[in-house]
Amino acid sequence: MLKKSQAVLxxxxxxxxxxxxxxxxxxxGFPFEWLEELRCTQTLAQAKRLLALEQERDRLRDRFVHELFPRLIAFEQEREKVGSAVFSTLYKLRKRVMKNRTLSPDDVAFWKSRRYENADWERFVDEWNELESRRVEAIAAGEELFQAELARVRRVMMAKVADPRFQEAVFLSSPSSFQxxxxxxxDWEAKPEPEWNSTARGTERLIFAYLQRFCAKNDTTSFFGPVNYGTCDAAEPRAIRRAFREGNVLGKRRVFIAxxxxxxxxxKLAGRKEILPHLKPRPNPLVRPLDNHTFHFHGLNRTFRLPDAHARVFLALDGEKTVSRVAAELSMDESALIALLHEMQKKRLIELSIPLSPVRVDALAELRDQLAAFPPEARQAGEELIDRLEGFRSLLEHTPYPERVQVWEDVEKQLADLVEGDTRRKGGALYADRTALYEDCAGTLSALTIGGPLYRALTGSFMTTLKLLTAGAVLKWMDYQQAGRTLYRKLSADGNVVRYIDMIPLFEQGELxxxxxxxxxxxxxxxxxxxxxxxxxxxxxxxxxxVRDLLEPFQEEIERGLAHLQMTLPSPDIMVAATSADAMERGEFQLVLGELHDDCSTIFNGFMAYFADDPEALWARFERRIQRMPQWERMATIITERRNKHVTPELPGHTILLSAVSTKEPAYVIPIHQVEVREIDGRLTLWANERPLTLYPGDLHSAAHGCFSLPCVVPIECTVSSELEEADVKRSPRIVVDSVVIQRERWQIPAEHMRADSQELKGFPLFVHMARTQMQFDLPDRFFVKWKAGEKPMYVDLSIPxxxxxxxxxxxxxxxxSISEMCPGPEHLWWQDAIGVHTFELRTGYVYDYSAGLRQKQEARMDRR
Structure with missing residues (x-):
């Protein structure tokens, strides 16, 4: 347990x-240097020089139009008659200047012929044309520089494409992109340095998309985003102690069937006649019986009656009894019962399938275990199929690149035939788990320990950040509670029972x-x-x-909330910026908060934990830690069907079924339609199984969840107006709390400012366009940009075409x-292995324990006596 000095408790x-x-x-999985090698720094510098010339020209133009010209006209009016051709010539000359045009020899000759004694007037035409000449030369130099740098970086990109590791990484991400x-x-083999046409540019953009992902993003996928586990140890004197596996090889590669x-x-298997009698049909957790014939479908808000036979069957289902047993209990013909069950399944009233736990990483192993409970004659066909699939999976796992490409394609075809459907979702594009087959890997580290100055920072200055954000989470929970109470009192005014599932959508109506x-x-x-x-x-x-002053007015409210809720489980992704590994050891580094997840359980169970040295022991330690909390039996996890490889574990306590199945004993599993909402001692709570329930967090950032869950400790959005701010543009500086970067510098910019006249703009003109945008909003050379919900941020370097x-x-x-600075930047990347320098982050887990905190305070008071 982390301790503070007595003075601040x-x-x-x-x-x-x-x-x-x-x-x-x-x-x-790939070094950041790969991206640095693609930079056209001279072209970007030349674009900025051109813009500097344009700014100088614009200043001269504005001075001429607003200062020199009015005085010049006044001067000419004293020596020329009204209607003189001099005036029309001067106005034509001004028009050319206002349009940023070069003055013609006739314009210059006319100007010189006026013999202005004012030095500013006399020099103007020469200054103007000289600036324009320099601008034209700068454009020509920029074009020349770009062509030279483009040829170089295209060769660099081709060298990356030729790297078997890169090819395999693209293949594992998206077989279609791999082609x-x-x-x-x-094309390069057929013709070195092929033409830079639209087709080539399109493919090179695709290649860059993968390069920025593999070299700048800490994704967890296969060998290009491997999983490594480490431990924090207060007794370790070094900031980082690490060891790599011999030969820098991966610890483990595992192919999964999604x-x-x-x-x-x-x-498919559930539809076989030899398996159907042994299935255990389950009622839809959203369907609640009202009486022997009347039911309510929550979510659809529809009450309906079922015919007598259907109602009797529905009420007999519990997810534990097989079809054969239900038929026997109801004295029904088994075939008739199966037909009726299929009819009810089409109406989404029940689920008739082989259940697969959404919290188990290896779905194929889960299916095998489910089949193992069937009689031999029923499971034989399924087990033969699983053995076949396991053979495919193992073959792929042990087949090296490039041979595995053909094997993978052959296996995909057979998988498609088995289900008579596609084996790629969304075309299998870009990110893993859109294909039926995917791979994850343990990394090259054999040992990793955090200690010394880094451990002290994680348990010292970083705690100020957690305190600030946890306070915000508790106050948000109180606001959600207030909104929930208002809604609950309205719904329960006539003594009605309020069910959680019915209340969920009502939270979204109106602004809280x-x-x-x-x-x-x-x-x-x-x-x-x-x-x-x-x-x-x-x-x-x-x-x-x-931070203490910020919290001061809310101490009473925060204290009440924490006393009731007892704990939080934040999981920050922390980056460490330093100039070198030696600087790290000297304590010369800065912590940077990346993402902040409100539930650290995914460190201990799920697809990452699969690659821990002892996953079962890892999970058992976390379960024991939760069970030390006095209220753990009143906690609940909501589970639903799994959509990708990410797993939300079933945590200690109860499980509320929204869909899917639970691995817990039936006594701890609650269909969501049974969960009520009650107000107890002024607090809103969920109620089921004769007890109040508090939800675990789970990165579900909604009032309907947050009202009944532990505080969801997530970042607090801080937007501070900048003096450089333009209309509809928001810029916020970097924010540092007790030496920890909690928010990178960022910009919110209307996309129209970034758009080019044509998407086909390319080469040096495109560099100039983006450099102008950079100058307008004071953007860095490197940043991350997000443009749409659900899309991952893209790394942008303004020197890479x-x-x-x-x-x-x-x-x-x-x-x-949305743009955010790259922090740590390239100058603060220090993690190096055999292939280069990498970005990295530590996904950590913290527990806040209110009861333990009280004991610490009491011990501190005893020490003072």
């Missing part, structure tokens, strides 16, 4: 914190007041505005003492783009 959040010893080390990449390689595909397969949240965020914003006035343009710092082409295409599809 005055707030509930000062004590009770624990950094869990296990963490996941997430990094890229484009392979064709690109063959859950969604195995589910299709299970549905969120009084505490607004007040808390207002205090933060006010502090940040003051800080910005003190140091315009600089990153904004909040000290530990200032394909990065710019991506940017203008993204802008054409979006209304607004």
């Amino acid at each position: 005055t707030h509930s959040l000062d004590t009770g914190w624990e950094l869990l010893p296990e963490f996941v080390f997430r990094t890229t 484009q990449v392979k064709k690109y390689g063959k 859950h969604w595909y195995v589910k299709l397969l299970a549905q 007041e969120m009084r505490y949240t607004r007040q808390f965020q207002s205090r933060i914003q006010e502090l940040l505005r003051r800080r910005q006035e003190e140091q315009p343009g600089a990153e904004l710092h909040i000290s530990e003492e200032e 394909w990065s710019l082409e991506w940017m203008v295409r993204v802008a054409a599809q979006a209304d607004r783009v």
Whole structure:
């Protein structure tokens, strides 16, 4: 348990914190240098020089139009008659200047002929044409530089494409994209440096999309996003102690058959006549019996009656009895019962299938275990099929690249035949688990320990950030509670029972007041505005003492909330910025908060934990930690069908079924239609199994969930107006809390500012266009951009041509783009292995334990006596 000095143990959040010893080390499978090698830095620099010339020209133009010309006209009026041709010539000359045109020899000759004694007037035409000449030369130099740099970076890109590891990474991400990449390689074999036409550019943009993903993003996929586990150890003197496997080889590679595909397969098997009698039909958790014939379908808000036979069957189902047993209990013909069950399944009243747990990583193994409960004659066909699939899976796992490409394609065809359907969702594009087959890997580290100055930072200065964000989470929970109470009292006014499933959609109707949240965020914003006035343009710092001041007006509310809720389970992704590994050891580094998840359980169970040294022991330790909390039996997890490889574990306590099946004993499983809402001692709570229930978090950021869950500790959005702000553009400086970066500098920009006149704009003109946008909004050279919900951020480097082409295409599809600085930047990347320097992050887990905090305070008081 983390301890603070006695002097500061005055707030509930000062004590009770624990950094869990296990963490996941997430990094890229390819070095960041690969992206650096694609940079056209001279072209970007030339584009900026051109813009500097244009700015100088614009200043000269504006001075001429608004200052020199009016004085010049006044001067000429004193020596020329009204209607003189001099005036019309001067006005034509001004028009050319206003249009940024070069002055013709006749214009210059006319100007010189006027013999102006004013030096500014005399020099103007020469200055103007000289600037324009320099601008034209700058454009020509930019074009020349771009062509030279483009030839170089295209050769670099082709070298990456020729790398078997890159080819395999693309193949595992998207077999369809792999075919484009392979064709690109063959085009280069046929003709070195093929023409840079629209087809080539399109393929190169695709290649860059994968390069930025493999080299700049800490995704967890196969060998290009491997899983490594480490431990935190206060006794370890070094900041980082690490060891690599001999030969820098991967610890483990595992090919999986995707859950969604195995589910299709299970549905096929469930339709076989030898298996049907042994299935255990389950009522839809959304369907609630009202009496022997009347039912209510929650979610659809529909009450309906069933014929007598259908009603009797529905009421007999419990997910434990087989079709044969139900038929015997109801004295029904088995075939007639099966026909009736199929009819009810079409109406979504029941589920008649081989159940697959959504919380188990290996879906094929889960299907095998489910079949094992069937009699031999029923499971034989299914087991033979699973053995066949396991053979495919194992073959792929042990077949090296490039041979595995053909094997993979052959297996995909056979998988498609088995389910009579496609084996790729969304064309299998870009991200894993859109194909029926995918791979994950354990990384090259054999040992990793955090200690010394890094451990002290994670348990010291970083706690200020957690305290601030946890306070915000508790206050948001109180706001959700207030909104929930208002809604509940309205629904229960006539003594009606209020069911959670019916209340969920009603939370979304209208805007919530969120009084505490607004007040808390207002205090933060006010502090940040003051800080910005003190140091315009600089990153904004909040000290530990200032965090305490921010929390002061809300101490009573936070204390009440924590006393009731007892715990939080935040899981921050933390990056470490340093100039070198030696600097790290000296304590010269800065922590950077990446994403912040409100539930750390996925570290201990799920697809990442599959690659821990002892997954069962890892999960058991976490379960025991939860069960030390006094209220653990009143906790509940909501589970639903799994949509991808990410698994939300069933945590200790109860499981509420929205869909899917649970692995727990029936006594701890509750269909969601049975969950009521009640108000107890002024607090809204869920109620089922004769007890109140509190939901675990789970990255479900909604009022309907947050009202009844533990506080969801997530980032607080802080937008501080910048003096450079333009209409409809929001810019927020970097925010640092007690030396930890909690928010990178970021911009919200209307996409129209990023758009080019044509998506086909390319080469040096495109560099100039983006450099102009960079100058307008004071953007860095490198950043991440997000343009649409559900899309992963894209790494953008304004010196990489394909990065710019991506940017203008993204802008054409979006209304607004969100930009955040790259932090840590390239100068602060220090993790190096045999192949280069990598970005990385630590996915950590913390537990806040209110009861433990009280004990710590009591111990501190005893020590003072």
